[in-house]
Amino acid sequence: MSPAIEVANLSTRFGDYWVHRDLNLSVQRGEILALVGGSGSGKTTLLRQMIGLLHPTQGEIRLFGEPLFDGNVERERNLRRRFGMLFQYGALFSAFNVFQNIAFPLRELRTLDEDLIHELVMLKLAMVELLPRHAWLMPAELSGGMVKRVALARALAMEPELLLLDEPTAGLDPDRSESFVRLIRMLGEQLGLTVVLVTHDLDTLAALASRVAVLAEQRILALGTVDDIMKVDHPFIRNFFCCDRAQRALQNRICGECP
Amino acid sequence: MAGARITLDTDAEGRRRLRLSGDWKLMALAPQYGRLAAELAAHAGDAGLAWDVSRIETLDSVGAMMLWRAWGRRLPMQLVSRPDLATIFERISGRQKKHEAGPAPRSPLEWVIIVGRLALSFWRHAVDMTALIGQLVLDFVHILRQPRNMPWRETSANLFKSGVRAMPVTALVGFLIGIVLSYLSALQLKTFGADIFIVNILGMGIIRELGPVLVAVLVAGRSGSAMTAQLGVMRVTEEIDALATMGVSRSLRLVLPKVAALAVAMPLLVLWTSSIALVGGMVSAQIQLDISYGFFIDTLPKVVPVANLWIALAKGITFGMLVALVASHFGLRVRPNTESLSSNTTASVVTSITIVILVDAVFAIATRKIGMPI
Known part of the structure; x- marks a missing residue:
């Protein structure tokens, strides 16, 4: 089976500045891959290129073995329905309530009946651990953690095989962020999702990622499990993983796993 | 698959x-x-x-x-x-079907609720508007005591944006309206042989009535909507809350400069637009009725008492303040979502124009004995 995402010889240029040069990355089905890197290293850019919001300057990206852009509108639309994206600030439609937000992609299919959509929305709400009465709230009335949950429910509405998360825990307090991470991991296992996440947060990284890709110097500097990555001797990786805070986060993970 | x-x-x-x-x-x-x-x-x-x-x-x-x-x-x-x-x-x-009823069920007395809600929302607008005006008066007193707190920079920026930048469009509209008015009047006057009264008609009509209302409508559409949208977005992005946290009064820093700027800019725009409209009328009168520019300019002060000009300027100041007040009022009511932003911007422009026309009618009645040629 072809990998979920395949990035081949990707180069991106903003003005005179090369963000990526000859970048190669392949995301296997069913894995949870974390993209890490310093500010401005092009993590979010890469994520946006994977879902076709940005065109790479050179190179190609294939999702499930199919190219993102080839001019066939119908096929591109169907391909887009196979992944869900959780934006950093949720990107909920502010004029719609929670129910309408989650129902929106389903209604766009124009074939499902309202009753089924209602049940599916309620199921998705329950999956992200929200209560049915939350369905009638407006996005402005939600707390930060609830916004993320609703956005996740909307990303899952189309039953995607691939889920992309941009800073899933940014702006959440440690308690909320921990329960959100738990939720993502649980859903990932239940639904057999492939997950790609961009994060700065080591706790999130340690708790979720099955593999880590380090983005620096315009390419993928290292790719492997957290333990593999920590063995790589590079100033960025040393800084990122080996300060006290990082050690503590990774220590917690090990302790968390062996009660 | x-x-x-x-x-x-x-x-x-x-x-x-x-x-x-x-x-x-x-x-x-x-x-x-x-x-x-x-x-x-x-x-x-x-x-x-x-x-x-x-x-x-x-x-x-x-x-x-x-x-x-x-x-x-x-x-x-x-x-x-x-x-x-x-x-x-x-x-x-795991999730048993509980038929979560949708948003509240419809009541048979729905129309009573609708009427009541309308009345309440009107009342709330009136209360908020009064509070805003009251706050502005307090701010104004505060400025008189401590002039260094006056937000000059914001006022000047608003003056430029809503005054200077509005000059081309108001001039164009004024000139064209002047030509049309003069042309249509000339057709009628010719049949009576009352050609020279074109100066009276244009002078009184444009200076006293048309100029101020025309400018007010243009400014409400142009600057009023921009002000509402600006305040609305600041509300959505919590910038207004940030200001309040830093101890900066939103009425003093955001509303007062807008009201002050329009109160200054509008009478000047009225003067400018009316002049251009008169020039348009003059050109048309020369072509249609063969009335020379010199005669037109010479006759104008004789048939239009100068009191009309003061009335026009007073209208300009009033309309300017009203447009800015209404725009700010609706801007501050925006709730953090796109729907509310668009509906408040629409409401702001519609309300400004309606209020301007209402107040214009009040002006017409209140000044009916002033400035009429004997």
Whole structure:
């Protein structure tokens, strides 16, 4: 089976500045891959290129073995329905309530009946651990953690095989962020999702990622499990993983796993 | 991707069996949803039917929910399944159907509620508007005592944006209206041989009435909407809250400069637009009625008492302040969503124009004995 995402010889240029040069990355089905890197290293850019919001300057990206852009509108639309994206600030439609937000992609299919959509929305709400009465709230009335949950429910509405998360825990307090991470991991296992996440947060990284890709110097500097990555001797990786805070986060993970 | 299939057959012991196979997931189901749902519904009532789902290749919650509904929200008596599918049904069955009623149910006295809500919202607007004006008066007193707190920079920026930048468009509209008015009047006056009264008509009409109202409508559409949208977005992005946190009064820093700037800019714009409109009228009168520029300019002060000019300037100041006040009032009411932003911007422009025309009528009655030629 072809990998979920395949990035081949990707180069991106903003003005005179090369963000990526000859970048190669392949995301296997069913894995949870974390993209890490310093500010401005092009993590979010890469994520946006994977879902076709940005065109790479050179190179190609294939999702499930199919190219993102080839001019066939119908096929591109169907391909887009196979992944869900959780934006950093949720990107909920502010004029719609929670129910309408989650129902929106389903209604766009124009074939499902309202009753089924209602049940599916309620199921998705329950999956992200929200209560049915939350369905009638407006996005402005939600707390930060609830916004993320609703956005996740909307990303899952189309039953995607691939889920992309941009800073899933940014702006959440440690308690909320921990329960959100738990939720993502649980859903990932239940639904057999492939997950790609961009994060700065080591706790999130340690708790979720099955593999880590380090983005620096315009390419993928290292790719492997957290333990593999920590063995790589590079100033960025040393800084990122080996300060006290990082050690503590990774220590917690090990302790968390062996009660 | 194999589509979802339903086949009905009979096994060795003569029991009827419904076999489901293929991909039961959203992307495969959606194109043929209507047909499949009808087919499932047709088999649903059949109690003696055995369901075989073990041949299903992929099942997601949409497919599972479809089957679940066809089964009447419980597993059928005779079901051939697989463990991995069973967990999916389990997930769905965990959530019993509670018919969460939608948003509140409709009351038969809906219209009473609608009328009441309208009256209350009108009342709330009036109260908020009064509070805003009161706050501005307090701010003004504060500025008089401590002039260094006056936000000069913001006022000047607003003056430039809503005054100077509005000059080309108001000039263009004024000039064209002047020409049209003069041309239409000239056609009528010619038939009576009353050519020279064109100066009276244009002078009184434009200076006293048309100039101020025209400018007010243009400024309400141009600057009023911009002010509402600006305040609205600042509200959405919590900038107004940030200002309040730093101890900066929003009325002093955001509303007062707008009101002050329009109170200064509007009378000047009225003067400018009226002059250009008169020039337009003069050009048209020269072409149509052969009235020379010199005669026009010479006659104008004689037939239009100067009091009319003061009335026009007073209208300009009043309208300017009203447009800025209404724009700020609606801008500060924006709730953090796009719908509220657009509806408040619309309401701001419509209300400004309506209020300007209402106040213009009040002006017309209050000044009916002033500035009329004897």
